Amino acid sequence: MSLLELxxxxxSFGPNTAVEEFSLAVTKGEFISFLGPSxxxxxxxxxxxxxxxxxxxxxxxxxxxxxxxxxxxKRGLGIVFQSYALFPHMTxxxxxxxxxxxxxxxxxxxxxRVRKALALVGLAGYEGRHPRRMSGGQQQRVALARAxxxxxxxxxxxxxxxxxxxxxxxDMQIELRQIQRNLGTTTIxxxxxxxxxxxxxxxIVVMSKGKIEQIGTPQQVYEQxxxxxxxxxxxxxNEFAAEVERTAGLARLVAGSWSAPAPAGATGTVTISVRPxxxxxxxxxxxxxxxxxxxxxxHWLFQCDTECGPAIVIRQNDGQxxxxxxxxxxxxxxxxxxxxxxxxxx
Amino acid sequence: MSTTVSANPSDARTGLTLALPALMLFTGVVxxxxxxxxxxxxxxxxxYKGIEPVFILKNWIExxxxxxxxxxxxxxxxxxxxxxxxxxxxxxxxxxxLNRMQGPWKGxxxxxxxxxxxxSVVARTLGWALLFGGNNGxxxxxxxTSGLIASPLRFMFTETGMVIALAHAMMPFMVLAVWTAxxxxxxxxxxxxxxLGAGSFTVIRRIVLPQIMPGVLSGAIIVFSLSAxxxxxxxxxxxxxxxxxxxxxxxxxxxxLNWPLGAAVAVLLLIALVLIVVGSxxxxxxxxxxxxx
Numbered sequence: 001m002s003l004l005e006l007x008x009x010x011x012s013f014g015p016n017t018a019v020e021e022f023s024l025a026v027t028k029g030e031f032i033s034f035l036g037p038s039x040x041x042x043x044x045x046x047x048x049x050x051x052x053x054x055x056x057x058x059x060x061x062x063x064x065x066x067x068x069x070x071x072x073x074k075r076g077l078g079i080v081f082q083s084y085a086l087f088p089h090m091t092x093x094x095x096x097x098x099x100x101x102x103x104x105x106x107x108x109x110x111x112x113r114v115r116k117a118l119a120l121v122g123l124a125g126y127e128g129r130h131p132r133r134m135s136g137g138q139q140q141r142v143a144l145a146r147a148x149x150x151x152x153x154x155x156x157x158x159x160x161x162x163x164x165x166x167x168x169x170x171d172m173q174i175e176l177r178q179i180q181r182n183l184g185t186t187t188i189x190x191x192x193x194x195x196x197x198x199x200x201x202x203x204i205v206v207m208s209k210g211k212i213e214q215i216g217t218p219q220q221v222y223e224q225x226x227x228x229x230x231x232x233x234x235x236x237x238n239e240f241a242a243e244v245e246r247t248a249g250l251a252r253l254v255a256g257s258w259s260a261p262a263p264a265g266a267t268g269t270v271t272i273s274v275r276p277x278x279x280x281x282x283x284x285x286x287x288x289x290x291x292x293x294x295x296x297x298x299h300w301l302f303q304c305d306t307e308c309g310p311a312i313v314i315r316q317n318d319g320q321x322x323x324x325x326x327x328x329x330x331x332x333x334x335x336x337x338x339x340x341x342x343x344x345x346x
Numbered sequence: 347m348s349t350t351v352s353a354n355p356s357d358a359r360t361g362l363t364l365a366l367p368a369l370m371l372f373t374g375v376v377x378x379x380x381x382x383x384x385x386x387x388x389x390x391x392x393x394y395k396g397i398e399p400v401f402i403l404k405n406w407i408e409x410x411x412x413x414x415x416x417x418x419x420x421x422x423x424x425x426x427x428x429x430x431x432x433x434x435x436x437x438x439x440x441x442x443x444l445n446r447m448q449g450p451w452k453g454x455x456x457x458x459x460x461x462x463x464x465x466s467v468v469a470r471t472l473g474w475a476l477l478f479g480g481n482n483g484x485x486x487x488x489x490x491t492s493g494l495i496a497s498p499l500r501f502m503f504t505e506t507g508m509v510i511a512l513a514h515a516m517m518p519f520m521v522l523a524v525w526t527a528x529x530x531x532x533x534x535x536x537x538x539x540x541x542l543g544a545g546s547f548t549v550i551r552r553i554v555l556p557q558i559m560p561g562v563l564s565g566a567i568i569v570f571s572l573s574a575x576x577x578x579x580x581x582x583x584x585x586x587x588x589x590x591x592x593x594x595x596x597x598x599x600x601x602x603l604n605w606p607l608g609a610a611v612a613v614l615l616l617i618a619l620v621l622i623v624v625g626s627x628x629x630x631x632x633x634x635x636x637x638x639x
Contacts, residue, residue: 079538
């Protein structure tokens with residue numbers, strides 16, 4: 001049975017709808033990310049789970065109990081805020097101990113658990129420091145320890161890494177994942193960073209304009225995007241318009257001088273979507289000219305002008321000779337590397 | 347004749363020249379009168395001989411030894427402390443509620459709160475005199491019809507009335523100081539405490555209050571020093587009978603014409619206030635040094 005269930009949850013602020021028909025079942029121990037651009041409703045959803053906002057529609061259940069009627073203090077969730085929201089007048093240890101104090105945990109046990117929680121996030125020895133005397137990364141760790149020490153049924157992370165610099169963010173991602181795996185805490189992360197969502201999560205909920213676009217494993221949402229939005233939001237993608245042509249009973253999918261057997265059921269005008277790293281150069285295929293060639297260390301980035309519009313191609317720097325700028329090339333890809341969508345245009 | 351001078355002396359001279367107007371104004375309107383008042387407090391005075399420019403300690407000895415003056419100074423500080431406590435007790439929740447208000451209401455209520463600052467102290471205090479006004483005053487009528495008191499209370503010419511009127515006059519300073527502190531608060535901090543299992547009362551007591559305490563204390567310092575040196579409100583509500591340090595100095599200067607004694611009272615009030623304000627400020631800064639980093 002799932003630990004946390006959201007059933008057709010919606011939230012509107014006056015005439016504006018922030019979240020619509022949000023349904024999700026989270027199993028115990030899972031790491032879920034809500035991914036989307038700012039204003040897509042991901043933080044609103046998190047705040048409804050946390051209890052800081054009441055949903056306008058739908059139900060939220062935790063271990064079968066209705067959460068909506070429960071005040072935030074009774075929900076027993078651990079939350080890490082974007083601003084960390086540490087208590088500046090308390091030391092690191094007092095910050096971490098606060099939740100245990102509220103739960104009336106006896107002093108000895110409390111001290112022990114605070115010490116362990118700070119050691120877990122790598123801050124042993126920082127017990128007496130005040131938050132203002134700590135770096136952003138250290139404050140982040142205190143916030144994480146404070147949320148984990150109460151042994152929450154679900155850990156909610158609201159863009160916790162967005163205030164850290166790039167290098168520290170990568171370190172924290174790895175650490176966060178390790179801590180989460182070791183403790184087995186069910187976790188929901190809100191982020192607008194697709195790399196972060198992909199590297200941390202078991203499943204990703206991609207959101208746009210208050211609606212769920214797709215729920216799936218990082219590989220699923222990357223390789224089989226359910227919509228143009230998902231394809232574009234998770235990494236770069238190429239899109240070509242193609243026609244399904246039926247001659248002599250055999251349906252073929254045609255885009256410029258490229259063609260392949262059409263998959264069953266495809267008719268009319270469709271859009272082909274292919275990731276840049278799945279395209280290679282061949283002797284026949286979609287014809288084009290290389291307009292720029294950029295060397296990026298472990299790979300080359302090509303921009304091409306093709307019969308079906310601009311395209312980007314990424315090739316591994318594997319020591320093979322690569323085409324030059326201005327050269328005429330043919331783009332080819334495996335059938336399994338593309339996804340098809342019926343074109344919206346009439 | 348050389349016109350080139352080395353950079354440093356010329357810079358120093360430019361700085362001095364630029365600071366000169368402000369310096370002259372400050373010397374002219376603050377330092378000189380203050381020094382003259384201090385000097386005046388050591389002069390002699392007699393009913394028939396007037397002020398004699400000599401150096402004696404007569405006035406100071408009189409203030410220190412005569413319990414009449416001690417009573418007045420104690421009253422001054424008692425009234426100021428009570429007014430400060432009342433502004434804190436009412437002002438802190440007021441600021442907290444104001445900070446949580448939204449849209450047009452916030453602006454409206456802010457205007458109501460700083461309203462007293464926009465009205466002349468004399469007009470405002472006379473308003474209180476009308477409300478208090480003897481046994482048939484509005485306040486007494488209200489309290490008696492609501493059954494809170496059986497017989498009318500005396501407000502005019504009492505310390506109670508003085509404290510109430512002062513607290514009202516000083517309220518904006520407290521509310522604004524606390525409000526500024528509240529605005530520096532991370533709005534998520536309260537949510538963080540809630541999520542950790544704290545009730546809303548605990549959140550205010552353990553999380554919000556400690557963080558805005560420096561604001562409350564600096565508001566208290568302003569209210570205390572303004573109340574202790576207030577003149578118009580104690581003069582109207584307290585009348586000529588119930589004097590505080592400021593009205594006492596005024597009466598010595600303008601009624602008795604004993605300027606040296608009045609000067610000694612004024613200087614003593616100034617010294618006491620400076621010591622109290624500087625002392626409590628130092629205490630606050632030491633206590634909250636971790637938070638001001």
